[in-house]
Amino acid sequence: MSQLHFYEFYLQFKHLRKVFQHRFTLTPSTNFLASLYGEGADLKPQDTAQGLTSTSSECVPTSSALQCDPIIQKYGEKKRGLTSYTLTLEEQKKNDYPIKGSPACKGYIDTECHQQRTDSSPLFGLDCEMCLTAKGNEVTRVSLVDAQGQCLLNELVKPETTVVNYRTRFSGITKKMLLPVKTRLSDIQTRLKKMLPHDAVLVGHSLNADLQALEMIHPSVIDTSLLFARNKGRRFKLKFLAKAVLGKEIQCEEKLGHDPAEDARAALELAQFFIEQGPAKVAELNLEMLLTTEKLAEVSQNKAALQPEGCRIQKQLNEPPRLSKPCFLDCLQGTGQKPLLLGRQELNSSGLCQSNPSISNKQVLQRALEDVPLSTFSIIQFGLGPEYIASHHLAGLCEKVRSKLTDMLTIYAGPFEKSFCLKSVEKEFGKCGPIHSFTVVTETYKPYVCIQYEVLEAAQLAVESLNEAEVAGSCIKVQRPVTAAMLDCDVLIKELELDVENEGVIYVAGLKKSLTETDLQEKFSQLKDLETLFLPKDHQSGKHRNCCFLRFRTPQSAADALELINGGAVRGGKLSSRHALAAGHLWRWIWLVNHSNGTQGGNIFHKKMEQLSDSEQDLRKKVKKLDHHIKKLYRSLQNNTLCVVLFPGVNSLYGSQSSGLGLMAIKDDRGRSAC
Template sequence: MCHPVIRRFGSSAAGLSSFLLTEQEMIKHNFPVKGGRGCEGFVCTESDGRVTDGSPLFGLDCEMCLTTEGLEVTRVALVDADGRCVLDELVKPPNRIINYCTRFSGITRSILKPVSTRLEDVQSKLLQLLPRDAVLVGHSLDGDLRVLQMIHPHVMDTSLLYRQEFGRRFKLKRLAQVILNREIQSEDRRGHDPCEDALAALHLAQYFIRKGPREVLEDHHDELWDFPEIDDHVISSDHQLSSLSFGHALYGSGQSALFLGGAAETNGSVSNQHCRRQQCFSDREVVCVFRRLVQSYSLSVLQFSSFSNTLNQTTATGRQRHLQQVCERLRQMCVLYVGPLPADSTERHVHTLLKRCGRLRTVRLLHHTHGVHAEVVFEHLEGAQLALDHLDGHQINGCTIKVRRPVHELCLDLDERLSERLNDRLNSHMIYVCNLSTKPHRHDDLLQTFRQFGPIQQVTSAAEHSGKCSRHAFIKFECADSAQAAVGVALQIGSRKLSVCHALTPPHMTSWMHTHPVTMETSPETAEQREECDVSCDLEEPLLERQMKKLDGRVGKVFRALERNCLSVVILPGDSSGGGDHPGLCFIHIKQT
């Protein structure tokens, strides 16, 4: 009775009308509705509201491309209750196409070139084909209706029929495979077939109506809802497994484990009883033993200790100085010089000019230059980059301002480091968005605007670490292509024009930059103390760099020794000494080749 399907429909629901989405559900799941936000100008089907269990079902599916105005339809398919495809039309979007999305749509430039059918033509055909009591069926149907710019009040969505916990949804391909025993969206075919997808959604809905929620669960619970997947969290209702350690589970399943490293205990997660332990006296020995034994064990735990030993041997002052230098390098990447400015300019004027690009940490006017200039420090590297790209050459009261980065030793390799940030795979799925509203519906508007480029994993406030309300945010897509497409399109929410760029800040550095800002002021220590500290740091930092390079090389050798499809997890502990709290890093990767 706690299953999400039963909670929504009950165990004895029957008949087509029991499984229609309510108006409240349609609004919640972003379906176009009369008077809804963003639905101005949408075409309404001629529905009389009299839907019965005998009303006809129609399966609908669309393929889309990305244009300068967002997602637009390129192909429409409609199948009737008997499975006949009554409409299969190619559609030419009115706006310039940026991405044909051929991998999913199968549409190419040459396919659309001779097409003359427009959106309004397809809308007219659909209005003629759909009876007044028609029920539309689709998988994530809200997206199809939005690109068709049509409103229909009677819908069934198979992604919400076969529902999961926490809003997760099964893919249509998975449902067709398990429920219908049918293979769709074949990998060896270029793009999806909307007729095939519409028919699959139709048959899934008909099956659900015919069987009812209880029988669907009884027949398919184990193979669908309870099937172990990476993105499915299977929780024991009686929590009997909560006390079972990982080592016991591994041992009980007949798997073998190996621990290589020093004599330190493994905190019971992989105990001596369930794991072969091999003590190694150096990192080099760990790598050599692992490369010989890697094929013999299901799980290997390797402990490299030389770098942590080196850290323990260095002074707290040296470690803190080293971390501060990293933070200061990041901070210097956020500094810009702006000017010349009008003579009557104030810090508030500069702040008003630049805040659309990102939150500012400090603004300082420089009057001793030839004309008034300002030194500006952004909280995020992305804000500085947007200001540099968009405001250089901007006119203010007849003054043409220039936006420049500082020139000193910390910034000599700045261009190379920015290039590395742009190519960083950790950030390839993320974008930075600024000039957002602070209104209550801002989050929903943001999702609606950027979901057109692809599924979104997470939206994070750019001020999360400062605890303040922010007009800027990071958006993480499931696909890097979605992030790339979002950067190249002019977007706005209401009257606000958004500025978008690729995320540049290393994800693991965000808290370093904002929780522990490093000031330019120096403490009143004596010259002798400063000299002593500088000498000790100069001796320690090259040693840390050498050890880090060795550690990097050894991890690389381990990774190259892994088999294909092997999961590897690399954990680098953080540092909480010297009054700071710098988080560690965790890298997770599945070896593909």
């Protein structure tokens, strides 16, 4: 099944859309399953990191590579005092730190450490271990260390509610340990308030989670997971940083869980190292390269351990030393976990082998229901028969999806008087959003206009706001093309609007071309709970398309904003808005529809209404049944199981659709998914 099938049978995938709430784009690939597994291709040592020059014992970044290091880009090369590395209020908000006055932090205890910080303010390392309870994550152990590494507090805490999962492997906490404990969270909060000086700076690794669990607010923090900056929002683990920077082994496998005092001390020493040595020295450690080398070495050791001794010696004699790019399944098996692979085709780590037509989706489901609960990691492949994935069928399916999207983007408006002003009509409809094409239909007794928009929201806004309105001196009707595929358009629009990806997102049109993103940020900053402003721009000119999208924290805030925005104005431009319809992955498809070389979508007068063929009706039933299979399998999974559904892309005559689509959810017994 491909991404095409998801869009064509969007309404049939009722359960999939409801539960798998997070969507993402897949990287294009010629061999979909092989890329999913991560084929084990050889990788020469000099290819592992660009911009590195090799010495006899280590890889040192060149000056140009050093300038590109995210640590240098964030802090510069000069040494600074500790106050330069404390998180700003904006950074704390962005990284989910408890903030004074925030509705989410109602009832939290303030440490009342509000004295002005200086570069000589005292540092304290803090770390907590949590267990999962009926309430959520609750603190069960707290450690605080001072700048000399002395442990000031190392205490077990009795959670308020029943423990659901002790997470002993990570927390080190057992039921037996907590039985005699009398200390409560309120006791720890009181002690911490007394122990911390008024200008104290707290240090921790992802310290926001510790402060959230402690239900405490502290104004000045250094977060080592953010201090040792990486690209693309990634973070180094504390265990790796302790080894790479400090030369210390923490969180050892032989120990039962993490020691919060050890972790707090490691985070504190990392911050001290960064402050004392400066960003340039830290960047020279080349942590990214060290991490890559460590991972490759681990994979190499695991693969070698699985081979007989004679094979390993012979291989070493016959082959030059090379680093091996880790294969996904090799990595998994190297940790002692054997993945479960089930499908209508024989699956292995090199991709697909000969298909087995005798195996049905129902048989795959039955096997999965029995075997998945016993496996740590499973890949289950459902599919359609070969007649539905043949190239000619996919080309036809692609044209159907493309045609339907074009029809949804297209509206017809009229009738107008023969001498109507074309410019004023285009201007009026342009207020609804960016127009892709605008043509006059003259075959009718009175002229009509055919408008194809760039975005779904614009077409829908035109239908809702301009139908039966007076435009250019005529009372007009606005409608979409009448085709068989468009008869359920209203249902589809409603489903798109209710899609979780569009929750709290509104579309705003009517923006003047002279407005900048800064102007809009200033205008909309007063709206309650506004999280993000997205201003689509033309790829060639770089100018915005007189519309934007606003994401709010809650659907109610979005609804309130709609009332405030509709009919309002920004620098003379009258605004109109509605709820969003197209998530990011659908945006890309619409762009392809508007910019591919295929034929235009259906015509309201000439398109013939055809009944679904038997094979198409059969396919629709198969997809509906497949959605039911996914529902059944999902419900059988253990709570907190990460589930990912992948639809590979397809190349077609009408534009490359090769990227594909992914959907993700985490199983939750409450009937909804958490992402």
